[in-house]
Amino acid sequence: MILGLVALNALLAQSSFRVDDLERRMVALSQDHLELVHEQATLSAPGRIAAWARRHGMRLPDDIRFLHVPPAGPAAPAGAADPLDRLQRTVSHVVDGGP
Amino acid sequence: MNRPPVRRLVALLAGMALAMATIVVRLSVLQVSQADAYQTRALDQRLSTVTLPAARGQILDRSEEPLALSLPARDVYADPRYVVDPWATAVRLSPVLHMAVKDLLSPLTAHTSFAYLARQVPLSEADRIERMHLPGIGFLSSTRRVYPAGPVAAQVLGFVGVDGTGLSGLELQYQRLLAGVAGRRTQELDPSGQPIVGGIDVERPPVPGMDLVTTIDRDFQYQVQAALEQAVKANHAAGGEVIVMNPHTGEIYAMASYPWFDPNAFSTAKQSTMRNAPVTDAFEPGSVCKVITAAAAIQERAVRLDERFTVPDQMQIGTFTIHDAHSHPPEPMTIGDIVAQSSNIGAVLVAQRLGPARMATYLSRFGLGQPTGVGFPGESSGLLLPLYQWTDTSLATMAYGQGISATALQMAAVYATIANGGVWVRPRLVRGMVDAQGVFHAAPPSPTRRVVSAETARAVSEMLAFTVQSGTGVAAQIPGYQVAGKTGTARIPKPSGGYYTDRDIASFIGFLPAASPDVVILATLDRPATIYGGVAAAPLFQTVARYAIERLGIPPGDRLPLPPHLQPVG
Numbered sequence: 001m002i003l004g005l006v007a008l009n010a011l012l013a014q015s016s017f018r019v020d021d022l023e024r025r026m027v028a029l030s031q032d033h034l035e036l037v038h039e040q041a042t043l044s045a046p047g048r049i050a051a052w053a054r055r056h057g058m059r060l061p062d063d064i065r066f067l068h069v070p071p072a073g074p075a076a077p078a079g080a081a082d083p084l085d086r087l088q089r090t091v092s093h094v095v096d097g098g099p
Numbered sequence: 100m101n102r103p104p105v106r107r108l109v110a111l112l113a114g115m116a117l118a119m120a121t122i123v124v125r126l127s128v129l130q131v132s133q134a135d136a137y138q139t140r141a142l143d144q145r146l147s148t149v150t151l152p153a154a155r156g157q158i159l160d161r162s163e164e165p166l167a168l169s170l171p172a173r174d175v176y177a178d179p180r181y182v183v184d185p186w187a188t189a190v191r192l193s194p195v196l197h198m199a200v201k202d203l204l205s206p207l208t209a210h211t212s213f214a215y216l217a218r219q220v221p222l223s224e225a226d227r228i229e230r231m232h233l234p235g236i237g238f239l240s241s242t243r244r245v246y247p248a249g250p251v252a253a254q255v256l257g258f259v260g261v262d263g264t265g266l267s268g269l270e271l272q273y274q275r276l277l278a279g280v281a282g283r284r285t286q287e288l289d290p291s292g293q294p295i296v297g298g299i300d301v302e303r304p305p306v307p308g309m310d311l312v313t314t315i316d317r318d319f320q321y322q323v324q325a326a327l328e329q330a331v332k333a334n335h336a337a338g339g340e341v342i343v344m345n346p347h348t349g350e351i352y353a354m355a356s357y358p359w360f361d362p363n364a365f366s367t368a369k370q371s372t373m374r375n376a377p378v379t380d381a382f383e384p385g386s387v388c389k390v391i392t393a394a395a396a397i398q399e400r401a402v403r404l405d406e407r408f409t410v411p412d413q414m415q416i417g418t419f420t421i422h423d424a425h426s427h428p429p430e431p432m433t434i435g436d437i438v439a440q441s442s443n444i445g446a447v448l449v450a451q452r453l454g455p456a457r458m459a460t461y462l463s464r465f466g467l468g469q470p471t472g473v474g475f476p477g478e479s480s481g482l483l484l485p486l487y488q489w490t491d492t493s494l495a496t497m498a499y500g501q502g503i504s505a506t507a508l509q510m511a512a513v514y515a516t517i518a519n520g521g522v523w524v525r526p527r528l529v530r531g532m533v534d535a536q537g538v539f540h541a542a543p544p545s546p547t548r549r550v551v552s553a554e555t556a557r558a559v560s561e562m563l564a565f566t567v568q569s570g571t572g573v574a575a576q577i578p579g580y581q582v583a584g585k586t587g588t589a590r591i592p593k594p595s596g597g598y599y600t601d602r603d604i605a606s607f608i609g610f611l612p613a614a615s616p617d618v619v620i621l622a623t624l625d626r627p628a629t630i631y632g633g634v635a636a637a638p639l640f641q642t643v644a645r646y647a648i649e650r651l652g653i654p655p656g657d658r659l660p661l662p663p664h665l666q667p668v669g
Contacts, residue, residue, distance in 0.1 A: 012296045020294075031171045031222065041165040041247035046321035063578070 145287045146299065153279030155242065155263055156308030158256055158270070160317035161352075161530060165247055167256050167270070167362075169263070172243040173225035175216045175236065177207050182235035192216065192236075195227050207235075218261050219243035244270075246362045252320050254375035255313070255354050255528060257476075258362040267373060269311060269528065271476045276532060279308035310533040314350035319343070322646045323353040327622075330639040331357050334605075334627035340377045341643055342511040342621040346518035346610060349526045349545035352618070352651070353643075354378075354508075377507035378473065381481040382623075384510050385589025386441045386632070387608050388500025391513060392450050393438050394559045395461035398551040401452040404558060405663035407431045410445045417491040421447060424588065424631075435662030438562040439570030441586055443499040450498030458494055459486045464550045465513045465523065467505050472525045472546070481505040500589060501598075511621040514608045517563070518583075518616035521556035522547050561662040564613040568661070569668045574637035575607055577644055581658045583616070584609020584640065586632035587623075602626050605635035611644055612656030618647045 042048070053059075129137065158167035175196065182188055189203035196203070196217045206214035219241055220228075229238065244259045257268020263278070265271040282305030287298030294300065323341050331339045343353040356376040360368035374380065396402045410432045412423045423443050437445030450458055462468065468483025482504040484493065496502035505513075508526055516523040525545040532540045551559075563583035566572045571586040587606035590598035606623040610616035620643050627635040647653060661668065 009296065016294060016296050034168065034170050035222075037165060038168060038170055038245055038247060041168070044164065045248040046251065046318045047249055050321065050325070 142287075142299075145289075145295065146285055147288050147292075148283055148285040151282035151284055151302075151305045152240075152242070152263075153281050153305035154307040155244070155259075156277040156279065156310045156532075158277070158311045158313060159533075160252075160313055160315050160320075161350075162316070163312060163533075164317050166252060166313065166315070166317060167244060167246050169242045169244050171222055172219045172241045173222065174218045174239040174241045175220050175225060175228060176239065177209075177214050177216050178212050178235045178237060179207055179209050179214060180212055180235070182207050182233075188233050188236070191231055191233065192228065195224050196220065244362075248317055248321070249363060250359045250361045251317060251324065252313075252315050252354070253359050253362045254356050254373060255315060256362060257375075258365040258373075267476060268375060269313065269475075272474055273311050273529075277308040277311060280306040282306070307535045309535070312530045312533060312539065314352065314528055314530050315354070316352045316650065319646060319650045320353040320355065322650070323643055324355045324357070324359070326639060326642040326646065327355050327357045330622075330624060330635075330642070334624055334629060334635045336605075336624040336627040336635070338376070338625040339639070340507045340621070340623045340625075341639070342377050342507055342619075343643060343647060344511055344515060344526055344619050346515035346616050346619045347524065349512075349515070349524040350530070351526055351528050352647070354528070374477070375475060377511075377621075378475045379477040379479055379506070381479045381504040381506050382604050383501050383503065383589045383592060384505050385500040385587040385604065385606065386443070386446075387510060387514075387585050387587035387606050388503065388505075389438055389441065389446045389498070390517060390559060390563065390585055391461055391465050391467075392446050392453070392458070392498045393434055393562060394465075394517065394551050394555055395457060396434065396449045396453055397558050398461070398555040399453060399457055401457075402434050402449055404435065405433060407433065407665065408437065408445055408448050410437065410442050410448065412444065414444050414447060414495075416447070416495045419492050419495075421495060431665050433663050433665055435562045435565055435664045436666045438559075438585065439566040439664070440666060441566075441571045446498040447495045450494050455486060455489055455494045458497060459483075459489070461550075462497065462503065464548075465516060466509055467503065467513075471506075471508055471512055473508065473528060475528065478508075479506050481509055500587065507621050507623060510606075510608055511619055514585075514610060514621070515619045516550050517556045517559050518610040518619050519556075520553040521549055521551040523550050557659070558662065560613055560616075561659045563609060564659050565661045565664060565668075567609065567613075569664075569666065571631075571633040572607065572609070572637055574633055575609060575640045575644070577611070577641060577648070579655050580611050580644075580648070581613040581656070582609055582611045582641075582644065583613035583659070584637075586637060588630055588632045591626070603630040605630055605632040607632050607636040607640040609640060609644075611648075611653065614657040614659045617653045618644075618651060620644055620647065 155169040157165050160166055185204055185207040189200045189207055192203055193200045203216060206216055225238055242263060246256065255268055257270040258266055259270050260266050265274040282303045284302040286300050287295045289295050323343060327339050327341050339357045341355045342351060344351045354377050358372045360372040409429050411429045412427045414421045421443055432442060432445050434449060437449065462483055467481055470478045470480050493502055512523060512526055524547050527545050529542050531542045560583050563585055564581055567575050567582045567584050572584050575582050575584050584607055589604045591602040591604060592598050604623055604625055605627050608621045610619045620640055622636045622639040622643060624635050629635045
């Protein structure tokens with residue numbers, strides 16, 4: 001009887017320690033997650049990316065171009081299902097600077 | 100001779116009985132009459148209650164990119180009674196805490212049992228200190244607020260104090276929702292501080308703060324700020340402001356004020372850079388206000404669109420002489436020409452047709468003299484004198500935007516009203532909230548009110564398009580797009596009365612595409628070297644508008660016809 005009670009108590013204590021450990025682990029993982037969110041946000045900050053782009057010789061475009069896509073025709077010619085063909089036909093209708 | 104044993108035994112018995120009675124009485128007191136009190140005291144000794152801080156919500160941009168978030172941190176403190184060698188301790192802590200040794204020595208040698216050494220220390224640095232096992236150095240759990248994009252939208256976001264309470268900006272405005280509700284945990288602990296198995300363990304979990312989703316577009320806001328900084332420097336101006344908003348929903352895509360500050364280091368920033376000036380600071384708007392004069396006159400049919408005014412270059416009003424910006428002989432002008440050429444005298448002639456009462460009514464209907472209701476802390480109402488305080492010159496000066504003050508946000512909302520077909524929409528900085536379960540709760544749509552008819556708004560839009568095509572706003576043109584807008588050059592009033600002769604605010608407010616606007620943009624520069632809005636502010640507007648076209652994917656759209664005009668088309 002006494003041995004049984006001691007064993008039960010030990011098991012309960014073990015569970016308590018395990019819950020405690022898991023809680024600590026959960027807190028640590030939450031902290032890691034927040035740190036990663038912070039790191040991702042810092043790395044994707046526009047100021048950082050703009051500075052990186054400038055260092056690598058990139059610049060914003062000088063003019064604005066709009067692609068005026070013609071309305072879809074009733075029947076596509078053979079081979080028109082190919083996205084590259086469609087893109088080529090679209091680009092042929094490019095109007096720089098709009099109307 | 101010995102005393103009889105019976106008497107001694109009786110005395111002993113009596114003594115023992117008395118002792119037993121005392122014990123019984125004491126036991127009764129302890130176990131019966133004061134049992135509850137002792138039980139409570141014993142429980143109190145075993146119970147430990149800790150506050151469980153609620154995680155502060157994040158502030159996100161319109162694409163839910165984090166603009167502000169809270170990270171776990173530690174406060175580092177000293178109990179100087181246990182610090183063995185203050186100097187050596189300070190030397191070891193100095194490089195980790197980025198503090199001078201002499202600044203650390205003071206708390207380490209203080210006559211107290213508790214002194215903060217540093218607050219909101221990142222966990223990595225706190226861990227390094229913990230591994231040093233310095234006697235007398237302790238740690239408290241804390242959080243620190245970080246702004247990953249640095250000064251992007253800094254004045255809009257605001258910042259929080261060391262205790263995690265919002266002190267300005269959206270951090271202050273939405274403090275209650277962002278902060279959440281702290282929880283509590285009560286546990287029964289043994290003398291070593293370990294929880295007693297099967298003992299009391301009651302927890303009221305904290306309710307984390309909600310995430311705030313703003314209307315700000317982080318990347319676009321950065322572009323706007325970069326353009327603003329460049330314009331301020333190029334024009335040798337003291338500062339500047341830009342607002343970009345959706346005229347139909349009132350959503351503000353970008354709101355910037357230069358100079359700005361980095362909220363990650365707000366304690367080192369100048370106070371003046373912390374204000375969200377487009378909302379908190381009012382200025383005399385100048386000629387950009389002529390759009391109200393024109394809209395009111397058209398709406399009230401006080402003028403015809405093709406009516407010919409003969410406009411001189413100066414006019415006497417009471418003891419004041421009002422001038423146009425440039426001298427010219429008396430010229431025939433329509434109201435469209437007056438707006439496009441930004442004639443002060445022409446605006447006065449139109450306002451005189453309206454009269455003070457109707458002019459005051461429309462200034463108020465367009466939202467001047469009252470807060471927009473955006474709810475931002477410290478929002479200014481601007482200044483619109485009540486009609487009974489108007490002087491002989493008030494009608495004339497208000498016709499071209501002097502003698503009246505407004506915030507940049509109020510003026511952006513005026514142009515948004517025209518762009519939105521005559522309906523004023525309350526500007527907004529918040530799209531909604533995200534709760535702890537990740538569910539988005541959209542903010543209610545902005546309230547609206549009709550100010551002028553759709554026909555009036557369209558007529559004014561045509562005038563504003565004419566202004567950019569052939570008037571004072573040609574520097575705002577964008578190839579392929581029809582832009583509508585108005586220049587403004589406003590004198591800055593002296594605190595003692597009158598105006599500075601060498602201090603102006605240059606502004607340009609407009610929208611595009613003129614026929615079906617997707618975006619309203621306000622650009623102002625404070626005291627630029629070249630004072631005219633059409634020269635200083637219109638190029639800034641144009642730069643921001645080009646970014647907006649790319650970022651928001653605005654197509655060119657149809658073109659509005661030009662209004663009746665007598666001035667040549669450029």
